[in-house]
Amino acid sequence: MPLTLADTLPAETNEREYLWTLNFGPQHPATHTTLRLVLTLDGEKVVDAVPHIGYLHSGFEKLGEHLDFNQYVTIVDRMNYISPIANEISWHHAVEKLLGIELTPRCKYLRTIMGELMRLHDHLLNVGTAALDLGAFTAFLYGFQQRENINDLVEYASGQRFHASYTRVGGVMFDVNNAWVERVRKFIKGMPATLAEVDNLLTRNRIFIDRTKGIGVLNKADAINYGATGPIARASGVVRDLRKDEPYLAYNDFDFKVVCAEGGDCYARYLVRMQEMAESLKIIEQAIENIPAGPVNIDVVSDAVLPAKPSVYRSIEGLIQHFEVLMPNRGYEVPCEEIYAATEAPNGELGFYIVADGNPRAYRARTRPPSFIHFAMFPHMIRGYQLSDVVAVLGSINIIAAELDR
Amino acid sequence: MLELKALHDQFGYDITESRFRDNRRFLVPSAKVYHVLEYVWRELGFDTLADLAGVDYLEYPGATDRFGVVYNLVNSVTGERVIVKTHLNPPDLELPSVVPLWHAADWMEREVYDMFGIKFAGHPALRRILMPEEFTAYPLRKDYPLKGRGERHNFPVITRAES
Numbered sequence: 292m293p294l295t296l297a298d299t300l301p302a303e304t305n306e307r308e309y310l311w312t313l314n315f316g317p318q319h320p321a322t323h324t325t326l327r328l329v330l331t332l333d334g335e336k337v338v339d340a341v342p343h344i345g346y347l348h349s350g351f352e353k354l355g356e357h358l359d360f361n362q363y364v365t366i367v368d369r370m371n372y373i374s375p376i377a378n379e380i381s382w383h384h385a386v387e388k389l390l391g392i393e394l395t396p397r398c399k400y401l402r403t404i405m406g407e408l409m410r411l412h413d414h415l416l417n418v419g420t421a422a423l424d425l426g427a428f429t430a431f432l433y434g435f436q437q438r439e440n441i442n443d444l445v446e447y448a449s450g451q452r453f454h455a456s457y458t459r460v461g462g463v464m465f466d467v468n469n470a471w472v473e474r475v476r477k478f479i480k481g482m483p484a485t486l487a488e489v490d491n492l493l494t495r496n497r498i499f500i501d502r503t504k505g506i507g508v509l510n511k512a513d514a515i516n517y518g519a520t521g522p523i524a525r526a527s528g529v530v531r532d533l534r535k536d537e538p539y540l541a542y543n544d545f546d547f548k549v550v551c552a553e554g555g556d557c558y559a560r561y562l563v564r565m566q567e568m569a570e571s572l573k574i575i576e577q578a579i580e581n582i583p584a585g586p587v588n589i590d591v592v593s594d595a596v597l598p599a600k601p602s603v604y605r606s607i608e609g610l611i612q613h614f615e616v617l618m619p620n621r622g623y624e625v626p627c628e629e630i631y632a633a634t635e636a637p638n639g640e641l642g643f644y645i646v647a648d649g650n651p652r653a654y655r656a657r658t659r660p661p662s663f664i665h666f667a668m669f670p671h672m673i674r675g676y677q678l679s680d681v682v683a684v685l686g687s688i689n690i691i692a693a694e695l696d697r
Numbered sequence: 698m699l700e701l702k703a704l705h706d707q708f709g710y711d712i713t714e715s716r717f718r719d720n721r722r723f724l725v726p727s728a729k730v731y732h733v734l735e736y737v738w739r740e741l742g743f744d745t746l747a748d749l750a751g752v753d754y755l756e757y758p759g760a761t762d763r764f765g766v767v768y769n770l771v772n773s774v775t776g777e778r779v780i781v782k783t784h785l786n787p788p789d790l791e792l793p794s795v796v797p798l799w800h801a802a803d804w805m806e807r808e809v810y811d812m813f814g815i816k817f818a819g820h821p822a823l824r825r826i827l828m829p830e831e832f833t834a835y836p837l838r839k840d841y842p843l844k845g846r847g848e849r850h851n852f853p854v855i856t857r858a859e860s
Contacts, residue, residue, distance in 0.1 A: 671800075
């Protein structure tokens with residue numbers, strides 16, 4: 292066994308004297324958002340890392356207890372702001388499970404398409420910035436070109452580019468038209484070229500591989516024990532995807548694969564994300580060609596869904612329905628129950644534990660944020676690697692501080 | 698597959714099961730919760746702690762206990778999901794930490810402590826995680842107002858010279 296620095300010291304010397312401490316963040320370009328790490332270094336080797344979080348804590352869960360089921364969607368939008376609609380889908384999935392609402396087929400397909408567009412949106416940014424932190428600038432720009440197109444699609448459907456607040460209890464805010472479907476078709480045609488470009492730039496890039504392969508290894512047992520989900524768990528060989536394991540929306544109708552890898556390192560996470568984008572495209576392709584006709588919201592008579600705006604302005608029935616839903620103690624019949632429901636958000640399992648007390652707002656709206664759980668294993672993943680690997684690992688686990696701190 | 702009968706045989710008859718939609722919930726007395734969790738972890742393959750949440754039942758209609766702690770467990774092989782729940786009442790707000798079973802519990806327990814003031818005995822570093830260290834209240838308790846109690850105005854201001 293080779294001698295280490297500690298062996299050469301006299302026994303009574305405190306070896307920590309030879310370690311030095313580096314503060315990383317909270318404002319640092321490679322953290323992407325506001326989070327702070329206190330690194331203990333032995334030369335350039337990371338001995339320990341202590342994350343300090345809470346810089347963006349704004350009490351989302353407390354707000355969830357004071358806003359009703361439709362209002363709170365504007366807040367969950369801002370949790371993982373890299374894939375806003377995925378959060379909305381997850382929140383309303385939990386609410387609809389609580390209320391026992393079965394969506395219309397068209398709404399299920401529409402939400403599925405939106406959810407997969409958000410997966411592309413998230414993975415494109417993550418792959419791009421993970422490479423950007425390692426010095427590869429171009430893939431990031433290619434990714435942003437397509438993210439812009441996705442923003443356009445979201446804007447066309449909802450009127451908002453980013454924080455769309457698109458879903459509602461029992462449906463979505465606006466139905467889409469054929470022109471939107473055409474736009475999605477056009478987007479699907481253009482996307483494989485971008486994926487190929489990113490692939491050409493990174494997958495066999497010597498520098499990128501040297502910086503990511505074998506770095507930040509998370510083995511399968513640890514991935515399970517630390518609660519990893521989503522691409523991070525799948526890159527470590529955990530075959531788990533809620534779209535297959537606990538199917539929701541229309542995922543049962545589509546043919547797609549759960550992408551897994553074995554390495555558990557940053558490179559495996561990159562590969563999983565790239566392949567998942569190809570699978571997402573496959574899902575969108577199948578969904579957009581088979582999108583059912585019919586209403587996008589559940590039946591208005593059920594007292595659960597907001598009526599369309601024209602009918603609110605032009606008919607007495609629509610106006611009455613609007614008031615019925617919005618007035619306290621009218622509208623939904625909420626059971627005095629508790630429920631946990633989760634969806635496969637781009638980052639992992641995004642779940643909501645809702646405690647309801649009969650009021651049209653949650654008594655407790657607990658979020659299970661994937662970023663929070665993934666960041667908790669960061670010290671475990673970085674120990675023993677070099678200082679320059681910190682940004683590689685941080686980029687590969689896709690920490691979104693707004694979701695981390697809520 | 699976690700069966701109520703197995704829990705009854707092992708831990709006595711004060712454990713109850715309830716279902717809602719597809720959720721299966723087991724209500725366990727707080728003195729037994731660690732033993733039950735260790736049992737399902739060791740014997741039944743619940744190797745993932747998906748979520749650990751606190752709930753304050755202060756204003757909940759018909760509630761007899763003040764706090765609830767909810768453990769959401771997943772068997773990563775079979776995909777089975779169960780929720781184990783326990784109730785706590787002040788002044789005895791302490792539970793055994795489950796970090797020895799699942800590392801994932803580390804930050805989740807810190808968050809429950811931060812937000813509800815429930816302590817976890819045996820946790821490696823039980824300190825506040827989202828709120829600042831000098832914060833004294835527990836913000837997700839129901840008796841804490843939405844807009845706070847003016848703590849924000851009383852935070853110490855750090856000048857550039859002393860930072």
